[in-house]
Amino acid sequence: GSDVILKNIIVEGFTNRFNEDYHPNSIGVVSHQTQGTKVMDSEFYGHFTGIGCLNGEVFNNDVHSNYNKGVGGENCKIFNNNIFDNPVGISLIGGNTVENNILTNNRNTGILIKYQPNTITNNLIQKSPSPVKFSGGDPDGNKIFNNNFIQYDPTSSTIGNKIGSNYWDLFDSKSEGCIDSHTNNFCQSPLIVGSIQDSKPWKFQNGWIY
Secondary structure (H helix, E strand, O other), X not given: OEOOEEEOOEEEOOXXXXXXOOOOOOEEEEOOOOEOOEEEOOEEEOOOEEEEEEOOEEEOOEEEOOOOEEXXXXXXXXXXXXXXXXXXXXEEEEOEEEEOOEEEOOXXXXXXXXXXXXXXXOOEEEOOOEEEEEOOOOHHHOEEEOOEEEOOOHHHOOOEEEEOOOEEOOOOOHHHOOOOOOOOOEOOXXXXXXXXXXXXXXXXXXXXXX
């Protein structure tokens, strides 16, 4: 099938949260058999994976309280979602655009990247130990820019060394090493903490808007 639209639905999981033998098909919505599927304006919770997307779009959804990840994507557009209280907010295989999402309190990582390329921009990722983490592929094969990273553990993140222009709340003052000597809202020094390297971090949250 093609051009399937799923809208204004609530899908509650049926998996026993205390059962460790999760079935891989315990997914709120799977678009793997369709092209151009749009999953929008809905709520998914209590599954192993909230939404599984292949060659489709996922937008304007609340995805929360799932047992493995909120959204899994391959060649998908994932935007304007509220994704919270999952172990992993979004897991990416490759070919995805992730934009304008709010990811909060995803317990292990906000966005997990398994393969490249992916474009990640204009997201708010907060209250996760690692805002972005890599588990495979080439970290430098992704574009990660104009994101806000709030309340994270810098030792838990693996971002790669060819990203730039993100806001990091632990690197936005002179005492933290951010000096805006050109008064252009950028820190003139790169952020280098552990495996995090941002070549041109913003001094202010949403600095690219102003």
